[in-house]
Amino acid sequence: DLEGPGKQIEVTRNMATTKTQWHKETLTLEFGQTYNGVVTGTKYFSLTVGEPVKVTFTGDLEGTHDIVDTLTLDCEKNSEFKFSLHSEEKKGEISVEIVNFTVSNTRGELQCHFCKEWVSFGGGVVPHCKSEKATDNGAHHSVANAIFYRTKTGQHIAGKVWKNSEKSLQEAEVKILALHGFMDNCCTWDLVAPTLLETYGETSVAIVALDFAGHGWSSHRQGRLYPFTEFTYDIIDIVNALEWESFNVLAHSMGGQLSIIMSAVIPDRVKKVFLVDIVTPSYRPVEQTVECLQKHFELRNAQFNKKHVPQLSPENAIERSAAFNPYIERAALKILQRRGIIYRKLNQHNIEAIRRYKKDPNFNPPEIGVFWSYDPLLAMNFPVPEKFDLEQCAEVMKHVKAPVFIAWGTGKKVWPFDEETMFKLAENYPNKTVKKYDGCGHHLHLDLETYNQVVPDIFQFFSQ
Numbered sequence: 484d485l486e487g488p489g490k491q492i493e494v495t496r497n498m499a500t501t502k503t504q505w506h507k508e509t510l511t512l513e514f515g516q517t518y519n520g521v522v523t524g525t526k527y528f529s530l531t532v533g534e535p536v537k538v539t540f541t542g543d544l545e546g547t548h549d550i551v552d553t554l555t556l557d558c559e560k561n562s563e564f565k566f567s568l569h570s571e572e573k574k575g576e577i578s579v580e581i582v583n584f585t586v587s588n589t590r591g592e593l594q595c596h597f598c599k600e601w602v603s604f605g606g607g608v609v610p611h612c613k614s615e616k617a618t619d620n621g622a623h624h625s626v627a628n629a630i631f632y633r634t635k636t637g638q639h640i641a642g643k644v645w646k647n648s649e650k651s652l653q654e655a656e657v658k659i660l661a662l663h664g665f666m667d668n669c670c671t672w673d674l675v676a677p678t679l680l681e682t683y684g685e686t687s688v689a690i691v692a693l694d695f696a697g698h699g700w701s702s703h704r705q706g707r708l709y710p711f712t713e714f715t716y717d718i719i720d721i722v723n724a725l726e727w728e729s730f731n732v733l734a735h736s737m738g739g740q741l742s743i744i745m746s747a748v749i750p751d752r753v754k755k756v757f758l759v760d761i762v763t764p765s766y767r768p769v770e771q772t773v774e775c776l777q778k779h780f781e782l783r784n785a786q787f788n789k790k791h792v793p794q795l796s797p798e799n800a801i802e803r804s805a806a807f808n809p810y811i812e813r814a815a816l817k818i819l820q821r822r823g824i825i826y827r828k829l830n831q832h833n834i835e836a837i838r839r840y841k842k843d844p845n846f847n848p849p850e851i852g853v854f855w856s857y858d859p860l861l862a863m864n865f866p867v868p869e870k871f872d873l874e875q876c877a878e879v880m881k882h883v884k885a886p887v888f889i890a891w892g893t894g895k896k897v898w899p900f901d902e903e904t905m906f907k908l909a910e911n912y913p914n915k916t917v918k919k920y921d922g923c924g925h926h927l928h929l930d931l932e933t934y935n936q937v938v939p940d941i942f943q944f945f946s947q
Contacts (some may be wrong), residue, residue: 500675502796512579517567520581530554530566532579535797538567594722631730634720636713641700641822642721643669647680648687655689658730658946660722662738666857667844668699668822671735671926674934675941682942693721695738697858701824711765711870715744723852728752731945732885734758735928747882757888757941759928760896762905766876776872782862792836793829800853808897815929825856873908880911887915888944890937892923916944 500563512518514536525729530538531553538554539547548554568577583840640887648657663671669692676690694701706712718741722730728799731754734742739761746753767775794800803815829837829852837848871879889909909915920927927933 499569500842501811512577513575514568514570514574517565518579519565520563527722529556529583532568532577534573534577535570535575536577538566539569540564540566542858566898576876584651605713623853626714628758632716636716636720638696638704638717638943639702640717640721641892642665642691642693643671643676645672645676645680645690645692646688646762647683648690652689652691653726655687657683657686657688658725658727659690659945660727660732660742661690662690662717662718662734662742663695663698663730664736664738666698666861667735667819668694668856670699670821671819672733672821672931673818674822675928675938678935678938679941681936691721691725693718694822695741697861699856704860705860707860709858711741711744714741716740718745719749722752723933729754732756733759733763733941736761736764736925740764743883744879744888746885747879750882750884751882753885755886755888755945756883757890757944759937760892762891763887763908764876764879765870766873766908767870769872772872792840793833793854794824795837795853797824797846797853800855810897810924811926812896813931814931815926818929822831823856825854826851828852829856873904877908877911878909881913883912885914886944888940889914889917890921890927890940891917892925892927892933893919893924894924894927896925898925 530550532538532550537547538550542564543558544564544566568579572578613742620829633864646652648655652658661669661672661676662670672690672692679690680688696717697703697709729752732742732746732754734850736759739756739758742753742756742758742765743764746756749892794803797817797820800820804816805811805813828850829848833852835847838846838854906917909917918940920933923930923933923936928937
């Protein structure tokens with residue numbers, strides 16, 4: 484029930500799997516408007532707003548909370564409550580996603596990003612970590628459509644699922660594995676995936692997007708490096724766990740490089756590969772081998788001691804990212820922040836790091852800082868010595884049986900690409916299609932003005 488103006492409500496669907504059931508509603512509320520409800524789940528109540536606001540609950544969930552993106556509360560079945568949203572800066576309407584969970588059993592365990600302890604979780608639900616350490620850090624993670632897997636090497640890999648039916652991931656008529664780019668995360672598909680589901684209409688579709696190791700909500704390799712072969716093995720472990728005998732691949736940048744390697748390793752299982760702004764696996768000319776090793780060694784000594792300097796706010800983090808890559812929209816960076824940043828109570832080491840960065844020994848930062856979730860050791864992947872030389876790269880591409888679609892943006896990019904060499908190598912694909920998108924940058928799938936140009940091509944390619 485809604486009290487006040489703007490009583491618009493859209494119930495998106497009831498989602499269900501054999502492990503977890505949840506009820507999800509997407510509402511359009513006005514600030515100050517009251518929502519009345521009853522928690523139908525037995526474990527968790529989740530509220531996602533996508534931007535910083537205050538929420539005030541009355542009734543069984545009484546209390547006021549600051550939400551940056553998602554708030555998850557422990558509660559009892561049939562808890563009755565009211566809530567309203569408040570912001571000093573914003574007025575008008577805001578989109579709210581509400582999820583009630585019912586967890587029927589436990590599927591595995593998850594390593595907490597903050598306290599590093601392993602805690603049990605149910606399919607699609609990440610519980611609060613109850614340890615003292617996590618409480619001190621104010622840490623919890625939860626998202627309605629999450630998946631979590633342990634690979635054979637013990638890596639915890641997180642991801643997201645989008646479905647347009649109640650069929651299980653194994654039963655869906657169309658199965659799509661979505662892979663993100665370097666230092667991004669699975670939220671890179673937050674615009675494309677829902678739009679693609681609508682395009683398919685009545686055909687049941689399951690899209691599974693992953694956070695690679697060291698990215699997003701997936702665990703770090705704990706002092707180990709990130710060779711491309713390890714990423715590829717993680718992906719294959721997960722499609723095996725999904726019991727997908729055949730599937731399509733939608734991949735951006737580094738994810739595309741990995742998908743090409745995977746498609747050569749398990750060629751009979753990959754049906755089609757749609758590459759967003761990438762053409763080949765990662766390669767280097769053979770004459771750069773020693774130079775690459777030297778740079779890798781220099782970075783190794785520097786990066787093992789490197790820690791993220793906390794940012795003071797999500798907006799501050801966006802400005803830092805935009806300074807590094809001026810060709811990506813701020814709206815896109817905000818989407819990637821959904822899994823790209825974490826909030827943690829600052830310790831004295833963090834405070835001193837901020838003061839050194841700002842060159843102000845008397846600067847007093849806020850109590851809670853914003854940290855990037857990716858592993859600093861990922862920076863060593865730039866001069867990674869295991870890159871293919873041109874001959875090896877061509878050999879891998881010759882063994883990709885699946886048809887390949889290359890969506891290439893012609894706009895400005897922060898990364899230097901040798902287009903002549905890449906597209907010459909692309910001739911090694913047995914079956915390829917190339918389409919160039921004028922003026923589009925490296926994240927053309929995440930640009931609010933261009934992602935709709937890509938979705939019809941994805942649909943048509945996978946449907947042929």
